[in-house]
Amino acid sequence: MTPLSQLLPGQFGKLASLNPERGVDQRLMALGLLPGMVLKLVRKAPLGDPLAIEFGGQVVSLRLSEAESLIVDVAADCPIQRPQATS
Amino acid sequence: MVALVGNPNTGKSTLFNALTGLRQRVGNYPGVTVARKSGSCDLGNGTKVELVDLPGLYSLAATSPDEQVVTDALSGNISGERQPDAVILVADATNLLRNLFLASQLAELGLPVALVLNQADVAKEQGLRIDTGLLSDRLGGIPVVMASAWKGEGVIDVRRAIAQTLERKKLLPRVVWPEKILAALEDVTAAILKDTGRKITSAEAQRLIFDSNSALAERLQWKPEQRDPVIRQAREKVRQSGYNPLAAEPLVHYARLRKALEGVVKEGAARASRSAAVDRLLLHRFLGPVLFAGIMLGFFASVFWLAKFPMEWIQSGVDWTKTVVAPPLDAYPMLQSLLADGIIGGVGAFLVFLPQILILFLFIGILEDSGYMARAAFIMDRLFSWCGLNGKSFVPLLSGFACAIPSLLSTRTIEDPKARLATAFVVPFMSCSARFPIYALMCAAFIGPVYGPGWQSVVMVGMHCVGLFFAVPTAFVLTRLVLKVKPQPFVLELPRYQMPKPRDVLWRMWQNAAEFVSKAGTVIFAITIIVWALSYFPRDASVAERIKAANPTAAEEVVKAKVQAAYVEQSYMGSFGKAVQPVFDPLGFDWKITVGVLASFPAREVIVSTLGVTYSVGEGAKADSQHLRKAMKDAKWSEGPRAGTPIFSLAAVLSLMVFFALCSQCGPTVATLAQETGGWKWAAGSFVYMTALAWVAATAVYQVVIRIS
Numbered sequence A: 001m002t003p004l005s006q007l008l009p010g011q012f013g014k015l016a017s018l019n020p021e022r023g024v025d026q027r028l029m030a031l032g033l034l035p036g037m038v039l040k041l042v043r044k045a046p047l048g049d050p051l052a053i054e055f056g057g058q059v060v061s062l063r064l065s066e067a068e069s070l071i072v073d074v075a076a077d078c079p080i081q082r083p084q085a086t087s
Numbered sequence B: 001m002v003a004l005v006g007n008p009n010t011g012k013s014t015l016f017n018a019l020t021g022l023r024q025r026v027g028n029y030p031g032v033t034v035a036r037k038s039g040s041c042d043l044g045n046g047t048k049v050e051l052v053d054l055p056g057l058y059s060l061a062a063t064s065p066d067e068q069v070v071t072d073a074l075s076g077n078i079s080g081e082r083q084p085d086a087v088i089l090v091a092d093a094t095n096l097l098r099n100l101f102l103a104s105q106l107a108e109l110g111l112p113v114a115l116v117l118n119q120a121d122v123a124k125e126q127g128l129r130i131d132t133g134l135l136s137d138r139l140g141g142i143p144v145v146m147a148s149a150w151k152g153e154g155v156i157d158v159r160r161a162i163a164q165t166l167e168r169k170k171l172l173p174r175v176v177w178p179e180k181i182l183a184a185l186e187d188v189t190a191a192i193l194k195d196t197g198r199k200i201t202s203a204e205a206q207r208l209i210f211d212s213n214s215a216l217a218e219r220l221q222w223k224p225e226q227r228d229p230v231i232r233q234a235r236e237k238v239r240q241s242g243y244n245p246l247a248a249e250p251l252v253h254y255a256r257l258r259k260a261l262e263g264v265v266k267e268g269a270a271r272a273s274r275s276a277a278v279d280r281l282l283l284h285r286f287l288g289p290v291l292f293a294g295i296m297l298g299f300f301a302s303v304f305w306l307a308k309f310p311m312e313w314i315q316s317g318v319d320w321t322k323t324v325v326a327p328p329l330d331a332y333p334m335l336q337s338l339l340a341d342g343i344i345g346g347v348g349a350f351l352v353f354l355p356q357i358l359i360l361f362l363f364i365g366i367l368e369d370s371g372y373m374a375r376a377a378f379i380m381d382r383l384f385s386w387c388g389l390n391g392k393s394f395v396p397l398l399s400g401f402a403c404a405i406p407s408l409l410s411t412r413t414i415e416d417p418k419a420r421l422a423t424a425f426v427v428p429f430m431s432c433s434a435r436f437p438i439y440a441l442m443c444a445a446f447i448g449p450v451y452g453p454g455w456q457s458v459v460m461v462g463m464h465c466v467g468l469f470f471a472v473p474t475a476f477v478l479t480r481l482v483l484k485v486k487p488q489p490f491v492l493e494l495p496r497y498q499m500p501k502p503r504d505v506l507w508r509m510w511q512n513a514a515e516f517v518s519k520a521g522t523v524i525f526a527i528t529i530i531v532w533a534l535s536y537f538p539r540d541a542s543v544a545e546r547i548k549a550a551n552p553t554a555a556e557e558v559v560k561a562k563v564q565a566a567y568v569e570q571s572y573m574g575s576f577g578k579a580v581q582p583v584f585d586p587l588g589f590d591w592k593i594t595v596g597v598l599a600s601f602p603a604r605e606v607i608v609s610t611l612g613v614t615y616s617v618g619e620g621a622k623a624d625s626q627h628l629r630k631a632m633k634d635a636k637w638s639e640g641p642r643a644g645t646p647i648f649s650l651a652a653v654l655s656l657m658v659f660f661a662l663c664s665q666c667g668p669t670v671a672t673l674a675q676e677t678g679g680w681k682w683a684a685g686s687f688v689y690m691t692a693l694a695w696v697a698a699t700a701v702y703q704v705v706i707r708i709s
C-alpha cells in the first residue's frame, strides 16, 4: 500500500482506498475512479506538481496535495500495458 | 424545450451549433454569471423546438455555479424557465462508461432522454465498435444515435432522435437502490415535507444525502437544526447497507453501468494513443517548459505583430474620416467638435483595439480546441496554486498584457469560482497595450535622453512588471482572506489533442468579438461623449478673441493650439482638474496632468492626446510627437515651493508612469468585470482598490525619488 504520489512515472497501481469525505475524491469517483480500479501515474508536471494519472481511458491532472488520500496497491496484478479499459 | 447536457469536451457546443445553425441567442441565467445559450432546432419533420445548451459537467453533485445551473434547470427550479420536456445527453463515444454516469444520474429526474454518442469518427479510428441497438435495449429503449458533430455526420439522426424522444417519452431506467438507501431517501423526503411543507423529488433527496455540502439544503430553507439530525440519520441508514454515504452514488451507478455496457463496446486492435506520444514531447520535463515558453512567446508576439498593421490602418482611417467630416462643418464648431473629437474619436479609440482582441480570441480558440490549453494549465499550475489561483489563470493573465477585455472573457474557462473571480480581479493589473503610449512618451522624452537607452529599456520593462508585482499579493490576500467561496479541487481532464477546425475557431472568435463590440462599445462610446462635453463646455467666444488679441503675430497653428488649451483650462473638466489638483499634488502632478489623468479614466490611452491639448501643442498628439516632448520638458512649476523647477522631474515622470500602471482607467474593463463577476460589487471594488493603490504607490515613488535625486 503506497500513496499515489509515490508511484514512479509510468507505474501502475490498483486503487486500494480513498477518502469520500474530500471534494477531490468525490470528483474522482464521479469520473469513475473507484476502489479496485487500475490506474497509472503517467507523469509529473515539470515542476513536480500536479500529477497526471490515467484510468478508464482518460488522463486527468490532480495536485499532490489533493492526491494524498489516494492509496494504491502496487503489488496487485496490474496489466502491464493498459489500465482497465472503458468497458 | 429540449436541454443539451453532457460532460465537458464531448462536443456538446459543436453539436448545438450544428443543430441550431446561426439562430442562437446568448443570455445569462438570473443572478449568476452562467451564460444561457439557446436556439431553435429544426426536427426535420416540419416542427421546431427550442434547444438550450447547458454547461458541461461530470456529475449532478453540484459544486460550482455552472453545475448548479444544470441541476436547477433540469428540475425546473429556475424562475422564468420551464422544465425541459426532454434531455439530449451528449456522450463521448470513446469513453462511454464515464459519460453514462451522468445519464444514470439523470434517470432519477424522470425526464425523457435521448443519447447521442458523439465523436464517432474518433471511435472508429480507435477501432471501437458500439452496438447502439443493444445499448438502447439496455437503457430502456431510449433513442441512441452515433454522430460526429464536428464532421456534421449523424446530425440528421440526432434531429430525428429528438423528435422521437418528445413523441414517445421513453425514460431511462432508474438504478435499483439497496433497500436501506431507498428507506433513507424516503425518510428525508418525509422530513422535509413535515418541516417545510415542500415536496421534493427523489433526485433532490439524493443530493441532500450523497453530497457533503449540497447547495440545495440552503435553497429549501430547511433549518440546519431540523435538517442536520435527519441527514445524519439517513446517512447512518445508508452506512448500514454497507456503503459509505458519500461514495454510495458512484459505486451503485458505476456497478450498474458496467453491467449495462457488457458486450456493447467491441474493441478492435487497440492502437497506442497519439496524444500520449505528443504529451511525451510537450510535457517533457525539460523540453516541455521550453516548448511552452516558445509557444506562449510566439502567441504573444504575434498578437502584437499581426495586430500592428490593421491598427495602423484603422488609426489612419479614423484620422482621414475626421479630415473629411470636419471642414464642411466649419460654420458649426460645436457640432464639428462633437463629431470629430467626440464621436469619431471615441469610436476610433475603441476600434483600434479590435484587431488585437480578434487575434487574441483566435489564439485562445486554437489553444483550447487543440487540447493544449489544459496542458498549459498543467505545466503552470505549480506557479499559481500557492497564491490561490490555478494553472488555468495563466492564459487570461498573459492575454492581459495585450488587453484586459478578452482576458476577462477567457477567465470563463476557469471552473473553480474562487480562482476565476481572483483571476478576473487581477487581470486589469497586467500592463495592457493601452498603457504603452504613456510609457513610451515618458521614457523617450525624459529617461532615454538623460540616462541613456539602457535605462530607458529598464524602465520600460520595469513598468510592465509593476502591475504583476502588485497582482500576486492581491490574489493571495483575496483568495486567503476575502473570498468566502469554497475552492474547488483542481481536477482537470487532459483531453485528446486534435487539429482545431478553422470554422469553429473563427465562429467563436466572431461571437466573442460581437459581444465585446456590443458591450464595451456602448460603454466607451457613452463615456467618451461625456468626457468630450465636460472638456468642451462652457465655451465663451471671448476666450478665443483674447488669445488672438494677445498673439497678433503668431502663426495660425500656434494660436489655434493656444486657444484650444485656453478653452480646456476654463472648461468644466479644466476647472475640476484645478480643483482636485491638490489631491494629486503629492504625486507631483500639476493641473494639466491632473486634467489628463481625469480625462483618461474612461480609456487610459487618451492621456497622450489630452496632454497635447493642455500643453498647447494641438490635438492629435502622439507618443512620438516632438512638439509635445519639448513642451513638457519646458514646463515649470509657476508657483509654490517648487516654483521654477521642471514639472516633469524624474520623480514626477516615474510617479506618472506608476500611476498609469496601476490605476483602473478603462471603462470597458470595469463594465466587463461587472458582467463576468455577476454584479457591480466586484467592479466597483476593483475600481476603488486599483485607483487608491495607484495613488499611494505613485505618491511613494514621487516622495522618495524627489528626496534622493
Ligand SMILES: Nc1nc2c(ncn2[C@@H]2O[C@H](COP(=O)(O)OP(=O)(O)O)[C@@H](O)[C@H]2O)c(=O)[nH]1
Residues within 6 Å of the ligand: B006, B007, B008, B009, B010, B011, B012, B013, B014, B015, B056, B118, B119, B120, B121, B122, B147, B148, B149, B150, B151, B368, B369, B370, B498, B500, B501, B504
Ligand atoms: N473528432 C471529433 N471532434 C469533435 C467532435 N465534436 C466536437 N469535437 C471537438 O471536441 C472539442 C470540444 O468540443 P466542444 O463542442 O467545445 O465541446 P463541449 O465542451 O462539450 O461543448 C473541440 O475541439 C471540437 O472541435 C466530433 O464529432 N469529432
